[in-house]
Amino acid sequence: MIADDWRAARSSAPPGHLDAAGYNIPSDRVHHAVVDHLRREREVGGHRAAPDLHPSRSALAALVGAGAGDVAFLESGTAAMAALLGGWRLPPGSRVGVGRTEYGSTLMLLHRLARLSGWKLLELPVDDDSRLDLDGLTSLLSDGLDLVALPHISSHRGVVQPAAAAGRLCHAAGVPLVLDVCQSLGHVDVGGAGATAYVGTSRKWLAGPRGVGFLIVPGLAEHDQDMDAAAPALGGHTWVHGDPSPLAGAARYETFEGPIAARVGLGVAVREHHDLGPAAIHARLAELGVAARRLLDGIGGWRAAEPLDEPSALVTLRPPPGADPEAAVENARSRAAQASLLVGAVPVGRAPADLPTPVLRISPSPGTRRETLDALARVLDH
Structure with a gap:
């Protein structure tokens, strides 16, 4: 069982x-993986101890139908959301649909970006359980939206939002959907959501260590024209002919420095999740x-x-x-x-x-x- x-x-x-x-x-195996990597860093130094995280990225990406190159590791779900939305190219006057169940820090980020960039935030319609009203979303999309941000399950309410249906509607309308899966990945099925981007964290339902968040952007190359090339200060760029250009895939969002041992532990936790x-x-x-x-x-x-x-x-x-x-x-x-x-x-x-x-x-x-x-x-x- x-x-x-x-x-x-x-x-x-x-x-x-x-x-x-x-x-x-975290499982005993996850705990030992973190400790073993910290010991390895102490013995040979952080750079020489750098692990191969490709299998971890592949296992995580598979939960949403993406590839290893679509995964970036950051320090938290909040950091991942900020890296994604902070670099999204939306012109002044763009209309962004936001759920009333949105996590507080994401809501503050969106309001700040709206003030700085001239976006207009529109509340997504919900029913009495704060569940997304799909007919209301259809109406908003037909009126014109440029981005939809939705928490799959909120931190304060265990209602499972109809993410797959919302994803289909957004896709049909050509509107990107950013799905917050901090409370859903490892908890409910996320595979059919079809979101443009997924933001999540290690420490909750995936039972990984603290200090790791992630961003998954399936097929990022196809969306590059909509996203800023800017990446976090500690990583993400290479230099070509004197101009900065982004690294391929989700690596542009990833910080070079970070709790690498915790990223190792998350990889073990995700593979355990697949095994179970x-x-x-x-x-x-x-x-x-x-x-x-x-x-x-x-x-x-x-x-x-x-x-x-x-x-x-x-x-x-x-x-x-x-x-x-x-x-x-x-x-x-x-x-x-x-x-x-x-x-x-x-x-x-x-x-x-x-x-x-x-x-x-x-x-x-x-x-x-x-x-x-x-x-x-x-x-x-x-």
Whole structure:
């Protein structure tokens, strides 16, 4: 079973860990790969210890149907988004569709770029669950959009956006789609989204080390006329006849300096993900998310913020009516910690356009046992 295989690979993981959406538990093999590379750097120096990351790029790219040359490693999902959007050539007056569930730092970046570049940000229409309204997107596209930015699953709400359908609509309209997969890659199927670019991170559902983000731009050469050749300050350029020109593929976005050992660890984590079977992992996580919502919704007055049968393992709970939201969330998290349970708390600033109050976030990994969820239910029923 996938749950047993997951637990066996993480023999030292705490059993009460319910925060995969914040920082998942790397396997013992991933941990050893990071430590071994750090030891190698100490013995021979960083440059001589430089690893071959091509297999890691290939494994990561395969999850979205791309190639190794389409992958750039950066320091975080936020850094990857900034590298991508900061270099996108859109003329003044361009219209950019943005979801209300957008991550706070990305929203700030987009507003800053809009002020500097004269873009107009348009809110993508959603339903009562903040799920993208495809008819509304079709209308916006017909009125004229130049770019769409969408989080596949948000940090504060476990609703799975219809990324594949949105990708088809954007492709038909000739509009690039930037898909934030920080909370979805390794969690749900991303392969059919058909996005122009994917931005993600290591430390969440892929169970890699901290300090690694990535950018995947399938077939980047075909989109070069729409993207700035500018690359991060520490890498990405070569010089031809006195003029800067970009490196081929996604390498133009990659920083030369960085936590190389963590990039090695991410490669190991992604290959483990393939070995365990992405479809089996996705099914197990969906099962856990549904079980957690059905168990916890209504306990102690807490209510699930997404539909109970939503096929994701990112579960958010709104505080009981009449309680001070911030105090209720922090108190619940503290009591959970006393019971050796690690859960997350999401502040309003994480999604200022969509989150009216803080929420408690529960995000089990595939190896989570039912008794761990039962223990959390007892805590919340206090």
